[in-house]
Amino acid sequence: MSIPLIEARGLVKSYGSFRAVDGISFAVQQGECFGFLGPNGAGKSTTIRMICCTSPIGGGELHVAGLDPSRQARAIKARLGIVPQEDSLDPDLPVRQNLEVYARYYGVPRALARERIAESLALFQLTEKAESPVGDLSGGMKRRLVIARSLVNDPEILVLDEPTTGLDPQARHLVWQKLRMLRARGVTMLLTTHYMDEASHLCDRLVIMHRGHILAEGNPHDLIRDYAGEVVLELRMGTGDRAPLLGELTGIDGVAIEEVEDIVYIFEAGDAARQLAARIADPALAFLRPGNLEDVFLRLTGRGLLD
Numbered sequence: 306m307s308i309p310l311i312e313a314r315g316l317v318k319s320y321g322s323f324r325a326v327d328g329i330s331f332a333v334q335q336g337e338c339f340g341f342l343g344p345n346g347a348g349k350s351t352t353i354r355m356i357c358c359t360s361p362i363g364g365g366e367l368h369v370a371g372l373d374p375s376r377q378a379r380a381i382k383a384r385l386g387i388v389p390q391e392d393s394l395d396p397d398l399p400v401r402q403n404l405e406v407y408a409r410y411y412g413v414p415r416a417l418a419r420e421r422i423a424e425s426l427a428l429f430q431l432t433e434k435a436e437s438p439v440g441d442l443s444g445g446m447k448r449r450l451v452i453a454r455s456l457v458n459d460p461e462i463l464v465l466d467e468p469t470t471g472l473d474p475q476a477r478h479l480v481w482q483k484l485r486m487l488r489a490r491g492v493t494m495l496l497t498t499h500y501m502d503e504a505s506h507l508c509d510r511l512v513i514m515h516r517g518h519i520l521a522e523g524n525p526h527d528l529i530r531d532y533a534g535e536v537v538l539e540l541r542m543g544t545g546d547r548a549p550l551l552g553e554l555t556g557i558d559g560v561a562i563e564e565v566e567d568i569v570y571i572f573e574a575g576d577a578a579r580q581l582a583a584r585i586a587d588p589a590l591a592f593l594r595p596g597n598l599e600d601v602f603l604r605l606t607g608r609g610l611l612d
């Protein structure tokens with residue numbers, strides 16, 4: 306495998322006595338989309354800030370494009386395109402000028418900036434809105450504009466912080482389509498998201514973080530296979546009715562049963578789960594579905610809310 310574009314070894318970040326990132330290690334290869342998943346407070350944003358050189362590392366090693374963030378932050382920032390969670394657009398400027406100002410921050414020559422701006426607007430279907438005030442755009446258009454803006458400096462690494470939060474399904478799928486096109490062009494992406502389907506659609510590999518640690522790393526498909534199984538059976542019935550059914554599964558190797566209030570989730574039961582579901586005629590009581598990344602996330606990080 307080639308030398309990683311981003312590599313962390315034993316990366317640490319503390320705030321006083323609180324260790325937000327606790328000795329994590331990972332590597333991101335050129336041209337892949339790498340995801341950071343985890344509940345609030347897991348350490349995702351702190352890790353991203355260290356990669357983006359907006360927060361110094363507290364320990365361990367971190368290299369971005371072969372550069373050291375503690376000594377070469379400016380050179381690293383020049384290689385990044387940032388899509389923040391908030392839109393951060395200038396409401397006093399029209400669409401095109403928002404991109405022109407951004408290009409000046411990076412010192413992009415005027416003629417080259419015009420070419421890149423035209424390409425980015427076309428890519429995200431915003432050409433007809435180029436002279437419109439930002440305030441006239443819909444929420445989906447503003448989000449697409451923020452991503453278009455991040456491409457003006459031709460970044461080697463695109464950092465996406467919750468890129469589709471608040472978008473309707475049509476707008477989300479359009480953004481996903483454009484991001485897949487960028488990945489096909491060789492742009493490396495770092496993605497944080499709370500949408501598990503988004504991570505499944507976009508990520509080549511991802512880590513799931515919790516309390517500053519990495520709990521699992523891998524391809525979404527492999528993680529689903531390893532932690533949820535091909536199918537998941539959900540039982541929605543009273544304790545007395547479900548007890549004998551669960552008894553049939555408890556002796557099977559690898560089967561995991563998780564009881565959450567009035568629902569029982571049965572993982573990695575395979576054919577036994579299919580046979581059990583087939584015997585229960587009412588689909589409201591037994592629901593058989595494919596395993597997904599949300600199952601993996603909740604099994605690893607828990608279902609309770611964290612402060």
